[in-house]
Amino acid sequence: MATTATPGAPRSPRGLSALSWTVADADTGDILAAKKPHRRLAPASTIKTLFAVTVLPKFSAGAVHRVKAADLEGIGVGSSLVGVQQGHRYTVGDLWRGVFLPSGNDAVHVLASMNGGWEETAREMQKKARELGARDTTVKSPDGYDAPGQVSSAYDLTVFARAGLADEDFARYCRTARARFPSKGGAKIENTNRLLTGSHGVPRYPGIIGVKTGYTTKAGNTLIAAARRDGRTLLVTVMNPRSGETNAVYKEARSLLNWGFRNIDTARPVDTLPSLRTVPATQAHHDKPRTVAARAGRTPGVTRAGWTTGAGGSTRARWITKAGGITGTGGITGTGRSRQAVRTGHGVRTGHTTGAANAVRAVPGTAQAGARDGAYYRPAIAACTGIGSALLGAGGGLLAWRLRAGRNRRGAPGDRTS
Helix, strand or coil, rough: CCCCCCCCCCCCCCCCCCCCEEECCCCCCCCEEEEECCECCCCCHHHHHHHHHHHHHHHHCCCCEECCCHHCCCCCCCCCCCCCCCCCEHHHHHHHHHCCCCHHHHHHHHHHHCCCCHHHHHHHHHHHHHHHCCCCCCCCCCCCCCCCCCCEEEHHHHHHHHHHCCCHHHHHCCCCCCEEECCCCCEEEEECCCHHCCCCCCCCCEEEEEEEEEEECCCCEEEEEEEEEEEEEEEEEEECCCCCCCCCCHHHHHHHHHHHHCCCCCCCCECCCCCCCCCCCCCCCCCCCEEECCCCCCCCCCCCCCECHHHHHHHHEEEEEEEEEEEEEEEECCCCCCCCCEEEEEEECCCCCCCCCCCCCCCCHHHCCCHHHHHHHHHHHHHEEEEEEHHHHHHHHHHHHHHHHHHHCCCCCHHHCC
C-alpha cells in the first residue's frame, strides 16, 4: 500500500507493481511518497552505490593497478562482467567505469582487493551505511550478488544514492552513458540504466542523471534513478516490480519521476532522509597516474591531511589534528577554493577558506542543505583554529625572545633601518 500524508495531498502514484518504492526530493531530503520504504529486500547491484560511497574516495582516479589472480577470486557464477583480465594494468577510473556502466562484478572485486579484501570492504560498507543513517541494510556481498542475509530497502538505497550524488566523481560516473574500457581495440561499454541510454525500447528520460540498476534471480529488477528539472532533483527507487511487463522497472520509475515533478511543491512529505554531511576523503581524487601497491591506511598518532578537487574547482578537505592529547576533526566543502589542510612538521597549517554553507556538502546543482548541518563541524573547526592560533603565538614569542637576545649581544641592531 502506498503511503501519503494528510487528506488534501496529491493522490499517490497508482498502477505500480513494485514490492517497495520511494520518491524523494534530493535537495530537501523529503520523501514525497512511498510504498513500504523500509521493507528489507535483496538489493542486487544497487548496493554498488554504497560500495562506491565507501571506497571511491580512497584512491586517485589516475592510480594504476596491475590485476593479480587473487583480485578476481570468488566472482559469482553468472555475474555481470566488464572484462578485467589478470596481469593487465588499469587505472582506478577505468575500474569505476566498469562498476557504474556495465555493473561489472570483476571490477568490484579488484577495487575491493585494493581496499583490503572482500570481507574488510563489506565491514566498511556496513559501517558506512550506519553512519549515513541507513538501518535496514546488511552487507554480505559488496557487488550485490545474492548472499544469505544480504538486504537493503528502498529508503536506504535512496540514502546511498543521495550521498553518492554529492560526490562529483560518483555523479560523473553514474551519468556516463557510454565509454571505452581498456582492451584490444578498446571495448565499448554501455550503462545498464536504460532511462539514461535510451535503449532497448526505453526512451531516455529528460534530465536523467543516473544512478544504478540491479538484477538477480532473488532480487528481481531494482533501480535507483535521479533526474533534474527546473533546478530540482528527484530520486526514485523501485524494488522488484511484479507485473511481468518488459522494462517494468523503467516504466514504474518513469511514472514515479513524472508524479514527483508534477507534485514536488504540493506533496506533503511522508518521511525524511537523514541530513547530508561531508563524506571524508582519505586520499586525493586526482588524475595523475601512479601505481597503487596497497590500500590507503592510517598511521596511529600521525597527523594526516588530504584534499580532493573535482570538476569546476569544487574541493573537499579533511584534517585530523592531535595536540596536547586532544584530537579534533573537521571538513569543509564548497565551490571555488575550500579550506585545505597542509602538514607542516608536527602541526597543521590551514589555508584560505571560501565555501558553501558551513561545511555542508549538497547534491551538485541543488540547494544547500540546512544550516543545522554546519553546526556539526563548528566545534572541530573552532578547535583547529584555536590550535593554529596557539602555534602562531608560540612562534611569535620565540622570535621576540631571539631578537631581544641579539640586541643584548650586539648593541640593539634591531633599531637600525635599511
